[in-house]
Amino acid sequence: GRLNVLVNTLGKMPKDLFAEFDHTAPEDLPAGDVKYHQGFSSDVSTAGGPVHLSLAFNPSHLEIVNPVVEGSVRSRMDRRGDPKGKQVLPVLVHGDAAFAGQGVNQETLALSETRGYTTGGTVHLIINNQIGFTTSDPRDLRSTLYCTDIVKMIESPVLHVNGDDPEAVCLAMQLALDFRMEFAKDVVVDIICYRKLGHNEQDTPALTQPLMYKKIGQHPGTRKLYADKLAAQGLGETLGDDMAKAYRAAMDEGKHTVDPVLTNFKSKYAVDWSPFLDQKWTDAGDTAIPLAEWKRIAEKITTIPETVAPHQLVKKVYDDRAAMGRGEVNVDWGMGEHMAFASLVASGYPVRLSGEDCGRGTFTHRHAVIHDQKREKWDEGTYIPLQNVAENQAPFTVIDSILSEEAVLAFEYGYASNDPNTLVVWEAQFGDFANGAQVVIDQFIASGEVKWGRVNGITLMLPHGYEGQGPEHSSARLERFMQLAADTNMQIVQPTTASQIFHVLRRQMVRNLRKPLVIMTPKSLLRNKDATSPLSEFTKGGFQTVISEQDEAIAKKADKVKRVIACSGKVYYDLVKKRVEKEATDVAII
Numbered sequence: 334g335r336l337n338v339l340v341n342t343l344g345k346m347p348k349d350l351f352a353e354f355d356h357t358a359p360e361d362l363p364a365g366d367v368k369y370h371q372g373f374s375s376d377v378s379t380a381g382g383p384v385h386l387s388l389a390f391n392p393s394h395l396e397i398v399n400p401v402v403e404g405s406v407r408s409r410m411d412r413r414g415d416p417k418g419k420q421v422l423p424v425l426v427h428g429d430a431a432f433a434g435q436g437v438n439q440e441t442l443a444l445s446e447t448r449g450y451t452t453g454g455t456v457h458l459i460i461n462n463q464i465g466f467t468t469s470d471p472r473d474l475r476s477t478l479y480c481t482d483i484v485k486m487i488e489s490p491v492l493h494v495n496g497d498d499p500e501a502v503c504l505a506m507q508l509a510l511d512f513r514m515e516f517a518k519d520v521v522v523d524i525i526c527y528r529k530l531g532h533n534e535q536d537t538p539a540l541t542q543p544l545m546y547k548k549i550g551q552h553p554g555t556r557k558l559y560a561d562k563l564a565a566q567g568l569g570e571t572l573g574d575d576m577a578k579a580y581r582a583a584m585d586e587g588k589h590t591v592d593p594v595l596t597n598f599k600s601k602y603a604v605d606w607s608p609f610l611d612q613k614w615t616d617a618g619d620t621a622i623p624l625a626e627w628k629r630i631a632e633k634i635t636t637i638p639e640t641v642a643p644h645q646l647v648k649k650v651y652d653d654r655a656a657m658g659r660g661e662v663n664v665d666w667g668m669g670e671h672m673a674f675a676s677l678v679a680s681g682y683p684v685r686l687s688g689e690d691c692g693r694g695t696f697t698h699r700h701a702v703i704h705d706q707k708r709e710k711w712d713e714g715t716y717i718p719l720q721n722v723a724e725n726q727a728p729f730t731v732i733d734s735i736l737s738e739e740a741v742l743a744f745e746y747g748y749a750s751n752d753p754n755t756l757v758v759w760e761a762q763f764g765d766f767a768n769g770a771q772v773v774i775d776q777f778i779a780s781g782e783v784k785w786g787r788v789n790g791i792t793l794m795l796p797h798g799y800e801g802q803g804p805e806h807s808s809a810r811l812e813r814f815m816q817l818a819a820d821t822n823m824q825i826v827q828p829t830t831a832s833q834i835f836h837v838l839r840r841q842m843v844r845n846l847r848k849p850l851v852i853m854t855p856k857s858l859l860r861n862k863d864a865t866s867p868l869s870e871f872t873k874g875g876f877q878t879v880i881s882e883q884d885e886a887i888a889k890k891a892d893k894v895k896r897v898i899a900c901s902g903k904v905y906y907d908l909v910k911k912r913v914e915k916e917a918t919d920v921a922i923i
Contacts, residue, residue, distance in 0.1 A: 335369035344594035348587025376598040392776035395431040400740040404747025418453020429480040430465025440740030449732030454513040462528035467541040496526030618844035631658025634718040663865035667698040669831030673838035687732040688760035698859040738769035749791040764795030764809025779817040790847035797853040827853040827901040832866035836876035
């Protein structure tokens, strides 16, 4: 089915597809993937003008690509200034068993009408072959009458249609599209059909479904039924066979089966990824900003309009940040992060930050959204300083997401996959909640480049550290990310100071390298005076992969050092404290 879509809908050249199967096509990916996981895009001519078709790269994990597609669509909508999705349409094709069975579908449907994730309505096609691999007994298949009953949660219409009646399927599709364009809501077309062969062409489904496959064996096939119907209407006895012969002849010659595919068409919205390919991960980035620029931006993002009445705790945070901006006190983590975002949007790089608690920050260090304490309605009385940095700044978007990890992270990956110039950040409420999105991390973030050649600059912020929350909320599973890291596929960092988070976030955009960035963010260091940084560390220097010994007395007497301790994160401050207690001047810490 996937190969059918590649050739007959998107117009992939059959000769190119066959060359991939024959292993005669050039293969330059270290791992690669099966042919029916590969994405593809093309421009086709229609009565209304050229249409760009894009098929997402997908792993075998059923349905997980759906929120990735939605994120990619949202990115395209934002780039076009198309908030209603009138120019971009997400189409998701499902199997019946997977649509009912995979929880990521519920999460994705739950996103569909929220402000940060809506895509103006998705058209869902269910290829309903009434068999989930080897499960077709209704007692085992699901707990609902229809596989589509899940969409009752968003009250979307469902059109059930007989797959043996192509004209009825076309009518259902027209209705679905008209509904979507009119009401900007999801709509489902459930095509009731059957699976001719097994799960793949080598499978023998009669092993487990003897009754069903006896009937299927006697079925003449949809093409034959429709050809007979057309013949009965006087359109020629050989029409079906003639079309099949012409199609096969085109395939044998390796020609396009879709006419016409536009080969030289270039959309003005196309993204040029070439600057981001074949870059060195060791390249430096110029991430410091001039002092005058620092002070100008800092004043902008620490000024709250008089019309907004912040909570007293938030007012204190902003008063402290204003002093940091002026260089009167060292800069803390929240200000370092805020200044990274502010300087990026001022330079034309959009920032998109999402997660379950990221407006405020789980540990109340961020306060990117100021809530007016005197507001009287839901939809008024918030102020976002980062949206007021400069007149012609890039957008800053911050979203308190629904309580989902898997679909939200997949959505953000999809968004980043379509826009290398936006800093896309997903923040887990607690780092261990990334557990709930492990499929996305394994199948897309860690492996998308090696499998599909797709570079992606998604950033994950994972609060990490055993500080008063118990084992459930302590570990972002640093070791898992290390196990997934090879061939420089990801950047995994545990910053120790405020200037480090500033530089690493800016570096993610300023460099032309696009690799997933996983940040083990702290808890206690958010307010630890030792982890603050002087203003000079922001106006010069950059992100340091290694921070050398900071005690000048020890650094100057390197020949006296008997032990070197390498560490990352907050344990550095514990070690320094212990070293002072023990007067262990023969120990260096890096």
